[in-house]
Amino acid sequence: MRRVKQLVVAVALLVVAVGPTASAGAPADWVGSWSVAVTPPGTSGMSATGVTDTTLRQVAHVSVGGSELRLRLSNVYGTSPLVVGKASVTPRADELAGTPTVEPSKLVPVLFGGRASVTIPVGAEWVSDPVRVVVPEDTDLVISTYCPGPTGPLTQHPAGFATGFSATGDQTSGDGSQYQAIPGAARYIIEGVDVKSRVRGSVVLFGDSITDGVVSPVDQNLRYPDQLADRLLAQPASRELGVLNAGISGNRLLSNAGTAGDSTLARFDRDVIAQAGVRTVVLLEGINDIGGSLGATDPADLIAVHRQFIQRAHQAGLKAIGATLTPYEGAGYYSPAGEADRQALNTWIRTSGEYDGVVDFDKAVRDPAAPTKMLPAYDVGDHLHPNADGFKAMAAAFDLGQL
Numbered sequence: 001m002r003r004v005k006q007l008v009v010a011v012a013l014l015v016v017a018v019g020p021t022a023s024a025g026a027p028a029d030w031v032g033s034w035s036v037a038v039t040p041p042g043t044s045g046m047s048a049t050g051v052t053d054t055t056l057r058q059v060a061h062v063s064v065g066g067s068e069l070r071l072r073l074s075n076v077y078g079t080s081p082l083v084v085g086k087a088s089v090t091p092r093a094d095e096l097a098g099t100p101t102v103e104p105s106k107l108v109p110v111l112f113g114g115r116a117s118v119t120i121p122v123g124a125e126w127v128s129d130p131v132r133v134v135v136p137e138d139t140d141l142v143i144s145t146y147c148p149g150p151t152g153p154l155t156q157h158p159a160g161f162a163t164g165f166s167a168t169g170d171q172t173s174g175d176g177s178q179y180q181a182i183p184g185a186a187r188y189i190i191e192g193v194d195v196k197s198r199v200r201g202s203v204v205l206f207g208d209s210i211t212d213g214v215v216s217p218v219d220q221n222l223r224y225p226d227q228l229a230d231r232l233l234a235q236p237a238s239r240e241l242g243v244l245n246a247g248i249s250g251n252r253l254l255s256n257a258g259t260a261g262d263s264t265l266a267r268f269d270r271d272v273i274a275q276a277g278v279r280t281v282v283l284l285e286g287i288n289d290i291g292g293s294l295g296a297t298d299p300a301d302l303i304a305v306h307r308q309f310i311q312r313a314h315q316a317g318l319k320a321i322g323a324t325l326t327p328y329e330g331a332g333y334y335s336p337a338g339e340a341d342r343q344a345l346n347t348w349i350r351t352s353g354e355y356d357g358v359v360d361f362d363k364a365v366r367d368p369a370a371p372t373k374m375l376p377a378y379d380v381g382d383h384l385h386p387n388a389d390g391f392k393a394m395a396a397a398f399d400l401g402q403l
Contacts, residue, residue, distance in 0.1 A: 030070070031277035032202040033062040034141070035192040035244040036160065037251075039261045040077040041153035046166075046182060052149030055171040056188055057100045057142060057179055058164045059092075061221045063229035063243040064202075065137035066195025071110055071128040073145070074191040075120040076270070080152040082120040084112075084145050084189070088172040089131060092140045098219040100165040100176035102142050107173055108133045125191070125270075135195050137233055143190055144172040158259050159209070159249040160187040161216045161223070185218060194276040195242070201277040202242035203403050206264070207284035210326060211247025213391070215380045222388040227395035232403070241279070241403060246271040252288045253305040254297070260288075265308055273316050280403050281313050284323035284361065286345055287384075291328065295337025299344040306345075310354055321402060322355035324362040329372040330383030339372055357402035364397035365390050
C-alpha cells in the first residue's frame, strides 16, 4: 500500500512539473497575431474612390511571432470584385517606424492558391497561402499589395493611427523610395496577420475608440491592446497569447454606425469567432450608446446585448471577460442621466457573475478625488479618451491569469 501511495505521489509530481510547460512541446498551430476590424468606405478619400495601378504599403505591428505567416485580406464592403495583383511582406526593425523603407532582398512574395494574384469576391475575405518567413514577436511587418484596379470603394479601418503609403505601379519589391504617405491614418484591404506558433492562442479585445486607440501617438504602438501584448510577451512562452484589436472608433452595442462599423453582435462572427486560435474575448463597449442618446438609452437594453455577447462566446467555446466603462464627465456628449446609465452597466458587469472575469478599467483610470472623471494625468484632453499613460494603466489592470 505504501508503494502505491509513493507511485501516486510521483505521478502527481510529474504532472505538476510537466503541466505548465506542456505547450512548449506542442505542435505549432495558426494563431492570430494582429488584426483590425473593418468598416464600410467613407464618402471621400481613398476608401471612397479606390485605387488604380497602385501599390499600398502598410505596417502591422504583430504581437506573438512565429515560423510562418499568412495574411487576411478583406473585400467585405467592396462593390466590385477586388483584384490584388501581387503582394509581399517583410519583418522590419522598429527604428524604421513611420517610413515605407525596407531591405528589398528581404521582401518575400505572398501567394494565393499558388498564384501571385487573387480576385476577392464582393462581401468576402481571403486568407493567403502560408509564407515561410520567421516573424519575431513584437515587431513591424511591412505588407505591400498591388492593385491594378480600378478597385472601386475599398473596405477600410478608419482609425489605424499608423502611417500608410502608396506608389504608382507595382512597387511590391521596392525599397520604399517610390512611396508617398497616404493622408489620414486609415488602413485598407488588410485585416489580419496569423502566425504559426506554439503559444496558447489569442485574445480578442472588442470595443470602440478606446480599444481602437484613438488619439494614440501615431506609429508608436501605445494603444492599450499593444501595451497588454507587451505584458503577455513578458510571460513564460507557455502563457503567451496573441493580441487582436477589434476596436472601431464610434462603434455601438445597439446600432450600426456606417464608418463606425456594424453593431457589436452584427460583427461578432467576423471579428471574434473567425480569428485564428482565439480563446478569450474582452468587451469594452456601450459609452457611445449612452453618450449618443444623452442618457435616453435604457441600461437594460445594453445589458441584454452584453448577455447575448457572453452567450455567443460560450457557444463558441470562448471565455468572455467584461470591462467596465471608463469615466467621461466633461466629454461633449456627457449628461447626468448618461452617467447614471454608465454606473448601472458597470455595477452589473462587476456584480452579476455572468462574465467569466472582469477587468475594471473604470477603477484603473478614474480620479479618486472625482470618480466620475478621468484622472487628469491619463486624460488626452477630451475627457473621454485616455492618453498613452492611461492606456498603460488599462493594460496593467488585467489579471493575466483570467485571459
